[in-house]
Amino acid sequence: MQSELRCTINGVVHAIDGFSSEPLLFFLRDKIGLRSTRYGCGQGTCGSCTVIIDGEAKMSCETITKDVSGKTIETAEVFENQHEHPLVKSFIEFQAGQCGYCLPGILMASKSLLDKKQNLSRLEIAEALDANLCRCGAHSRILDAIEKAHQLSNEKGTQ
Amino acid sequence: MKNQVPKPLLDYPKLGDWLKVTPEKKLVFFSGRVELGQGNITALLMMISDELGIEPEKISLQTARTDMTPNEGFTAGSMSIVHGGQSLRSAVATLRQQILNISASRLGVDAIELDLSSGQILQKGSFCFSIDEVLDQIDLSSEIPAGAKIKEPSQRWVQFREIDRVDLVERMTGAPFVHDMIEEGMLFGAPVHPANMYSKLLNLDVIALSKRPGVIKVVQDGSFVGVLATSQRFALEAAEWAREKSEWKEIDRKIENPISHLMSQSHDFEIVSETGDVNKNSGEWYELTVSRPYIFHGSIGPAAAVAKWENEKLTVWTHSQGVFQLRDALAGVFETAEENITVIHKAGSGCYGHNGADDAALDAAILAKEVEGIPVKVVWSRYDEFHAAPMGAAMSTKSRAHLDQDGYITAFDVEVTSVPHSSRPGTGGTPNLRSAVLIKNSKLPAKSPDVPAIRGGGAERNAVPSYEFGPVRVKKRLVHDLPFRASALRSLGAYNNVIVNEGLIDEIAHRNGEDPLAFRIKHCVDDRSKELLLRLDSETKRYKENLKESQGWGVGYARYKGISGLCAVFVNVTVDEGVVVDNVVSVSDVGEAISPDGVKNQIEGGIVQSISWTLKEAVKTDGLSTTVDSWFDYPIIKFSEIPSLNTILIERPSEKPLGAAEISQGPAGAAVSNAVRHALGVRITELPITREAIINSLLSNEI
Numbered sequence A: 001m002q003s004e005l006r007c008t009i010n011g012v013v014h015a016i017d018g019f020s021s022e023p024l025l026f027f028l029r030d031k032i033g034l035r036s037t038r039y040g041c042g043q044g045t046c047g048s049c050t051v052i053i054d055g056e057a058k059m060s061c062e063t064i065t066k067d068v069s070g071k072t073i074e075t076a077e078v079f080e081n082q083h084e085h086p087l088v089k090s091f092i093e094f095q096a097g098q099c100g101y102c103l104p105g106i107l108m109a110s111k112s113l114l115d116k117k118q119n120l121s122r123l124e125i126a127e128a129l130d131a132n133l134c135r136c137g138a139h140s141r142i143l144d145a146i147e148k149a150h151q152l153s154n155e156k157g158t159q
Numbered sequence B: 001m002k003n004q005v006p007k008p009l010l011d012y013p014k015l016g017d018w019l020k021v022t023p024e025k026k027l028v029f030f031s032g033r034v035e036l037g038q039g040n041i042t043a044l045l046m047m048i049s050d051e052l053g054i055e056p057e058k059i060s061l062q063t064a065r066t067d068m069t070p071n072e073g074f075t076a077g078s079m080s081i082v083h084g085g086q087s088l089r090s091a092v093a094t095l096r097q098q099i100l101n102i103s104a105s106r107l108g109v110d111a112i113e114l115d116l117s118s119g120q121i122l123q124k125g126s127f128c129f130s131i132d133e134v135l136d137q138i139d140l141s142s143e144i145p146a147g148a149k150i151k152e153p154s155q156r157w158v159q160f161r162e163i164d165r166v167d168l169v170e171r172m173t174g175a176p177f178v179h180d181m182i183e184e185g186m187l188f189g190a191p192v193h194p195a196n197m198y199s200k201l202l203n204l205d206v207i208a209l210s211k212r213p214g215v216i217k218v219v220q221d222g223s224f225v226g227v228l229a230t231s232q233r234f235a236l237e238a239a240e241w242a243r244e245k246s247e248w249k250e251i252d253r254k255i256e257n258p259i260s261h262l263m264s265q266s267h268d269f270e271i272v273s274e275t276g277d278v279n280k281n282s283g284e285w286y287e288l289t290v291s292r293p294y295i296f297h298g299s300i301g302p303a304a305a306v307a308k309w310e311n312e313k314l315t316v317w318t319h320s321q322g323v324f325q326l327r328d329a330l331a332g333v334f335e336t337a338e339e340n341i342t343v344i345h346k347a348g349s350g351c352y353g354h355n356g357a358d359d360a361a362l363d364a365a366i367l368a369k370e371v372e373g374i375p376v377k378v379v380w381s382r383y384d385e386f387h388a389a390p391m392g393a394a395m396s397t398k399s400r401a402h403l404d405q406d407g408y409i410t411a412f413d414v415e416v417t418s419v420p421h422s423s424r425p426g427t428g429g430t431p432n433l434r435s436a437v438l439i440k441n442s443k444l445p446a447k448s449p450d451v452p453a454i455r456g457g458g459a460e461r462n463a464v465p466s467y468e469f470g471p472v473r474v475k476k477r478l479v480h481d482l483p484f485r486a487s488a489l490r491s492l493g494a495y496n497n498v499i500v501n502e503g504l505i506d507e508i509a510h511r512n513g514e515d516p517l518a519f520r521i522k523h524c525v526d527d528r529s530k531e532l533l534l535r536l537d538s539e540t541k542r543y544k545e546n547l548k549e550s551q552g553w554g555v556g557y558a559r560y561k562g563i564s565g566l567c568a569v570f571v572n573v574t575v576d577e578g579v580v581v582d583n584v585v586s587v588s589d590v591g592e593a594i595s596p597d598g599v600k601n602q603i604e605g606g607i608v609q610s611i612s613w614t615l616k617e618a619v620k621t622d623g624l625s626t627t628v629d630s631w632f633d634y635p636i637i638k639f640s641e642i643p644s645l646n647t648i649l650i651e652r653p654s655e656k657p658l659g660a661a662e663i664s665q666g667p668a669g670a671a672v673s674n675a676v677r678h679a680l681g682v683r684i685t686e687l688p689i690t691r692e693a694i695i696n697s698l699l700s701n702e703i
């Protein structure tokens, strides 16, 4: 039996079907019901399906579910009740976004970045987000928000 | 302020058309507008709160659905606040007066002594009771008087001035989109879209397709093929398989290069406006032609919809811009009465005009018809989005300007050659939905008449420059025989027309040694535009100094549709390997800004999207269909390419609101192309201004 395969998603342990070649994107959306992870292209070219796997930002449409066995996954739902998290707070402060279709992926990409690195410049943040597309043109506010969140977490880190 | 009756109020004159009171004594307002990600709901809620005197969180807003709200046409053209919001204001003012009157008779005082604030009735500032207590006495059948007295500008915005987007957090961390809808027993559909909507299906192994993983049913109707499956993944995979295995007969109308095709037309132009005789004998004529290719809307989330048939009645959830128009178009396709169809708006990815939303709704409806009572969700694949969705129309504009001896432009003559900028559902009286052409009982689209002048025109939008240039003539030539579907992409013809006109103005200024901004300012039509350009000038002086060889600056200005929001944009660029936009400063005037930050957000989005169009975007085609399979084939602007943006809004609280979402695309595109011209000394006249285009134009200028 394959039922030993498991992964942890937003702190909850889930069983994985070890035979399936299902992309993680659809596993999250359809099986687990975490639908903030969004289908944009299914080709690894837009970033709207970005989640965090063991600390790294990954495109879930390009990740096969059985390969995340034993790993820890975070999706944008972790922020659902965490409006005080520096990223969520500053996205709200800067009203960073329009249609918001791109935002969960961008939040995940930037969370993984800020969790790992300190003292990033705006350009470094921007370059780290180049795999995430936004068509509404909300980039500038999104960068403002991430920079501010970064500042907040840097301050915390040095205290 | 003069009180004109906004059009929606003429069609929906009763209070009950615009609001209801729930049994829980909650006020629900109706708007025929939809939220497209531009912050509409928030702005409309702010207008209601402000007019009534109640916290936005205590009321709610129902956006467009055919069985409940007024039909306000398409949510497009930056008109939501102008028409929709102003109608709601009149309705709310009527409601407010009724509440005050009812309260006055209850208290035995004169209504004039009462005030309504934070949902409370106040008499000389002291609390009497909550409005909840009188809501059940509201007469919803009463008419909204033509001269409904809305608040004076000086009484406005005492409270609730800057509120956050009400829907932002859910969009960030939740699942509010039509793509996310889940219902008991739902099936997942996927259409098999051919390369062109006139393709005919020759061969497909339907049995093999029905055996693909997860497939429940294959639906075929004429050349329409679709699958119903147990999950979105299986539906998408089966449709992709079918596309690869199927054979189609293509039409023999290949047009390899849409722009040269447009340029080679010789049928007559139609004069769309003429304010005097543009023929001048003395002085000098200058001329410029600029073209833009087909451009994708490129929504990040592909088109999607949910549909369900029950007892011959259809319900559709869609992110369409016009639920009523979609309903009528669907009624045409299924040959049923409009009453049998309910269309409900639900959030989608930003659409930027007429994209594939309506087409996906028909796909879902065709598939759902095969499974009575079961909701079917269709989410297009990225392939569908890049092949089946309508695209921003290719066009070319030639402008000529006459300069007199005193250095003033005294005549202006414009020729626009374009694919029509509209094929929305219902245009020309046909459904205009992609799969409606594919099905057996095929409904071909009528020739599009383009968008009429009364709605700002389509191809010719903003062909009339926003300056005092003496007589102006605009001629338009529509080209109908391209095999691609054209959309109404944000700002329609205004984008290209503003680039040409502002480019020509720049050329004349440069060649006559005048400062481009000063040259514009001396031709301003009014103080409002002059103030805007002077402000732009003073805000950007430092960016014009100490420029390197490879750097340049440029400006673009237009008043959208000639009567709407004013926007002037300055950019400076570095032209090296390609073009890098370094800084953007914009100054805008949208009259009364309901949500100033929301307006800025829209203007910034327009600028960034326009930079992307101008520097990067062109749909590649094989003459019949696009050849774009992924974002790699169609790059758009990335985070690391975003310039610094300084977005200035001149607020005019006592003017009427003018709309914001489409005012910056033309000016931004013009500013970028003028800045490149300034840096290079050569003008790129075929958009986009890619590295390749620059090299080609430098080479051809050396010869």
Ligand code: FES
Pocket: A038, A039, A040, A041, A042, A043, A044, A045, A046, A047, A048, A049, A050, A059, A060, A061, A062
């Ligand atoms: S959906 Fe995964 S990158 Fe686009």
Ligand code: FES
Pocket: A097, A098, A099, A100, A101, A102, A103, A133, A134, A135, A136, A137, A138, B037, B300, B349, B350
């Ligand atoms: S906010 Fe719409 S795609 Fe980014």
